[in-house]
Amino acid sequence: MTTVPRHCAVLHVLAPAPVGGAETVVRSLLAEGNAGTFRHQLAALVGAQGSHQYVDELKQLRCSVIPIHCAHRRYLHKALSVARVARRLRVSIIHTHGYQGDIVGGIAARWVGLPVLSTAHGFTGGDWKNQFYEHIDRVALRHADAVIAVSDSLRSLLIQAGCDPTKVRVIKNGIAPQPVLPRTEALRGLGLAPGGPVLGWVGRLSHEKNPLAFVDLVHELAVPGVRGVMIGDGPLLRDVEESAARLGLCAKEFSAVGSLPAAARYMSAFDVLVMTSRIEGTPMVLLEAMAAGVPIATYAVGGIPMVVDSSMAYLAEPANLAQLIDVTRSALDDPGDARNRVYQARAAIDMRFSPGAWLERIEAVYDEILGRIPPNVEPGGVTESR
Helix, strand or coil, X not given: CCCCCCCCEXXXXXXXXXXXXXXXXXXXXXXXXXXXXXXXXXXXXXXXXCCCHHHHHHHHCCCCEEEEECCCCCHHHHHHHHHHHHHHHCCCEEEEEHHHXXXXXXXXXXXXXXXXXXXECCCCCCCHHHHHHHHHHHHHHHCCCEEEECCHHHHHHHHHCCCCHHHEEECCCCCCCCCCCCHHHHHHHCCXXXXXXXXXXXXXXXXXXXXHXXXXXXXXXXXXXXXXXXXXXXXXXXXXXXXXXXXCCCCCCEEECCCCCCHHHHHHHCCEEEECCCCCCCCHHHHHHHHHCCXXXXXXXCCHHHHCCCCCCEEECCCCHHHHHHHHHHHHHCHHHHHHHHHHHHHHHHHHCCHHHHHXXXXXXXXXXXXXXXXXXXXXXXXXXX
């Protein structure tokens, strides 16, 4: 890679939820990125007042984060604030994430004459309002100088949405393994006593993550003493709680504990992580479970089969709940086989998803759109180490 002056800086723009895949990616870039050739900073689009869990967590990690306090729909005001931050910090490039970040950061970049890169973390569908926002986001992505798609399937969707194929790069997410809590401490933090096997689920309780399927799985698995626990929050929380009550799952059998900061620390409480998503890019929770050494049972949707195969995880056909139940039971019934898959998954993390290689691929795109080096892939290719 061409040598870049140390003063070059990147301003990330994100409207963060307390937890989520995009939030984990940005946190990793802020925490790990300054070991590379760029300085990484975040303009966080948060509410008009008060603190924000994600911002507070970043400050505790000593990451450079500037909260942009503004009412939800005042996009031009937010863009003006981001533009002012970009000028003050003398950044070289704006890197956006999520539909608000893409819209606000894209406008700000044009105002100050900076190139803009967007990471597309995935489209979730959902109700008409969310679909409208995602339509606007896809329009914004067409005007970016480059777009990073986190999976091959997402790249195809972006091209179908009108993005220039020569500007879309596939860079699967990377991860720096984080320390996990001792199992007894993790169980205590989740309100669980030591005992039978624990099935874990982590994510946003929303349509695309399909959390109600996990409730059904816990109910139908019929393994004595098994407990299901969900970490996360979202619009389907009440539906999840009502479904569990309707199925007769008591508090000892199922619990939804809400959003927890640094949720990956609690992976040690799980005997199996279950993923029920309808659609995915390269989900960070999958990488976190692989790094933590937790067996994984998941639908083979989106970019998941590009990350793990049947030697690393227990895969079920998309939306086939009966099959997902069967493979989850297999993970519990044969600990030796589960350990073998965990070993293969950890090796894949070290070889293919290390933070250093991930950061290098992203910085190659920064250099490319800044004009320092020519494109390092064929048009529409994949910026992956071989």
